[in-house]
Amino acid sequence: MNADDLGNITARINSRLTNRRSSDQDAATSGAIQKVENSGPLKVGSILNRRFVLKEVIGSGGMGTVFRATDLHRLEAQGQQTDVALKVLNEEFRDDPELFIMLQRETKKSQMLAHPNIVSVYDFDRDGRNIFMVMEMLEGKPLSHYIQEIARRGGIPFDKAWPIIEGMALALGYAHKKNIVHSDFKPSNIFITYSGEVKVLDFGIACAAVKSKHQSYEVTVFNPRNLEALTPAYASLEMFENCVPDPRDDVYALACVSYELLAGRHPFSKLLAQKALEINLQPPAIPGLKRRQWNALTHALALRREQRTTSIAQFLDEIRPKPAWSGVPGTAAVKASTHALALKRNQIRVSVRQFFSEIKSRLLRLNILGVVTVTALIAAGGYVYIYPSMNAASPVVVELTSEQQLQIKDLLELAQIHFDVGYITEPQGSNALWTYRRVLAIDPDNREALQGLEKIADLIEEQANELFAQQKFEECLAKIEEGLKVQPKKDRLLSLKEQILKTRR
Template sequence: MNDKNPDDDADDVTRIAPRPPNPTAGQAAASASAADTQDAKTRLSASFRTQPSAPEDDATVIAAVKTGTQPPAPANPPNEDAETIVVSPAPATPTPATWRTAAMAKTLSFSTGSPSAPLTIGSVIKDRFVIKEIIGCGGMGTVFRATDLRREEAQDESPDVAIKVLNEEFRQDPELFIALQRETKKTQQLAHPNIVTVYDFDRDGSNVFMVMQILEGQSLRQYIREQAPDGLPFKQAWPIIKGLALALAYAHKHNIVHSDFKPGNVFITTGGDVKVLDFGIACAAARSDHDKTVFNARDLGALTPEYASLEMFENQPPDPRDDIYALGCVAYELLTGKHPFGKIEAPKAYAVNLQPPAIPGLKRRQWNALTHALAFKKAQRTPSIPQFISEFEPRSRITWILSAITVLALLSASGAYVYLYYNVDPLADKVIALTPEQELKIKDLLELAQIHYDVGFITAPSGSNALWAYRQVLEIDPYNKAAKAGLEKIANLCEQQAEELFAQNSITESMAKIEEGLEAVPKHDGLLALKKQILELEGQQ
């Protein structure tokens, strides 16, 4: 989010344009004439046959859905490819909800008049953030690089942050502001290495803004366009896809659905890390009764049509399977450089029964997993992200070994004695006082560790695995029993894998697995005994 590039502004462009209400799948099917059907099929076929080089936007579209009337279409000069079309919608007739909103705004001293001066280089927000440069313009607003004066005063090595100043739609509607603030607070709890960190959400005059982690690198959309126009080999694409899947799985576990997942909302850092952005406009999949203000991307008509599920066009409640459809589209794009349906929206593609072209060289197992995620109807779609990972992840000999181990563990669970070895510590049962923030952090880390364990991220990749998460817990609470049991579980699993490899005479692989386990529990009896046995055998040869 630092390296400025003319293409960056197109990564997440919002087109505020007159767009008729989206038809439901049934309406689309009923109204699609034979000519429409043939036209859609021709477009899709041509898109893959000609492979056009001109990039298309994956722009979030904010349609005029609140006005009840459609504003006139703007006139563009001939041959002008206007990436951003801005139309001022006609004012809506006041409703009881409008009066409630006005009262709410008065109570909160929310001012939508007297706009603040335009932000420029050197502007100061909230007497704290000094604008340094414009990073780009996105679906929610403009992103700036800014220096946090408090961090600078504390001599922080990285005092810069990213500030997203939201578009006028958010500034003029206090009810949306309140709802978005609530959703942003929820996303601040998403402590995951594949999700960009959101620090704060506030306003300064008429400027509504979010403070986020600053990133160095490029969007996934730009990455695909510049470095993988024809797609990546599966082996190279899979780590990126899995990082995205883990981010979504973690959010879903916290009842948050992204709802606008696309390449423009994914960032590849210069260090190769994958980060998912813009959970700030995500939808909460489940809300408590007191959560009266319901906000989601559909309330503004904000979605990216080519990555939106069929159910989103039908205005159904947010569902994790919405994100799974979008993830399937992004995964296909990473592997081919092209959208699976030629950027045709789901209702139109469904109406004419379009199917994504097969990917040469992709194994049947991965292809089946991909088409499962791309199913138009959510009842036929992959039900969860962990299942997507399980279906899509390449199988190895170790996977089959783990399956056998799982069966054995289930068989022994009814009566087997499980020996948990803890390092000798006279204070092992000591309970230390934790702040509410620390308790919440530990809870999140333990959930994250379990997700990593379930999908097979045991000791790798670095900074995003079960071992790392359990260690983070123990840094906060050195006596946390759940974290210690988690490390023991990792060590036991490594011991079982090492024994299987040793039985197959794969000595090198067995020793590597032993060392992995000893990272979790250095004094693990079983691992040390097996290591001694292997070293003695090697010494006899």
């Protein structure tokens, strides 16, 4: 059937629904539908349950084929989104007479997973021998395609991979709280939308991790392991041993996928977990990855469950980027670290004052009159203070210590990570603004930190303009005040504030 045929059928169905034609016309249209439904294997133009018109194949895998389909009910209601993703299970999954009931039960669980990083599942049904799931339609590409693109570059830096890793982890962590283990977590079951959202798929065929004693009738559930639906390269050792599903199975798979993002390759070259254990294979170190993140990855990649990271929450806590000098804001560790930083700054101030005093004494002894000025410049990869004298050809130069330079470098890197993941001015004590200011506390004229503050102010200004365009003036004023705390003399923010205040007079 070609596109014209599909268009004709859809038009006839829509016309019948909206114009309520005669019963004879209804019968003729119904006959056309039945002819399509019974014409053989599913293909573009087929109609399932007299509702879903298959438009194109958008993917296929071990479990089934995914079609883009038009939902005629949504079309009748003139909904904005009339297309859905329809996953039709492969033929080998249709032969078990209990499979439909089992999958339907698991789909009900997946419908409880209302989370921004989990694809929405609308329904689970069958039409004849065709068993299918109805899900939200996503626009973008699977993570497997993205990994193929970055593989030739050897992966991506942690700060770019972190939003994806965090999105995947939040989805799994939420499901685990609902006692659902994914059991087939892999790059092709993760989707990156064009807007950058991370969506995890196929929770509808996941194993239930824990069974209530009051729900003994659910002991026999659809288990993808028994039907060989697992993906060997991402399956934990315990999955091959048919152990009880455990969140740590998903932790292992998540670590494998995270490693692929960072290194562009599988940590064990896609060998089965048993083989990797047998030959004592260790994942190669990832160049440029900080020790904290590397330790978190290797902990989650432990081949034996008892040695592996216990939960998604622990994995996030271990791998999440954090300042090396602080812990959770508000704890004693932060206070101690802040105090240490203050002492360090005081030491620097004392050293500078002593240096000033010494220079002044020398100048007085030489009877040199005038005012000593201080200028901060960039030189030899670090920051130096230059004190001009009457002899401009021989300035006195004092470099920041290597420790201070390293601290500034780490702070700038952390600030950029905060900015990339959206931690602009919040949470307190762990955001881009706070970190850039820590740099300026060490070096008040640091060019990158000053540019960072300007970048933050520009972003806040853009958000304020959007709120102004939406006539959300109270929110806009709050956003302006936020921006003025970053740059108190930013002209465009001051002008926008004045414009709003004039409308109130």
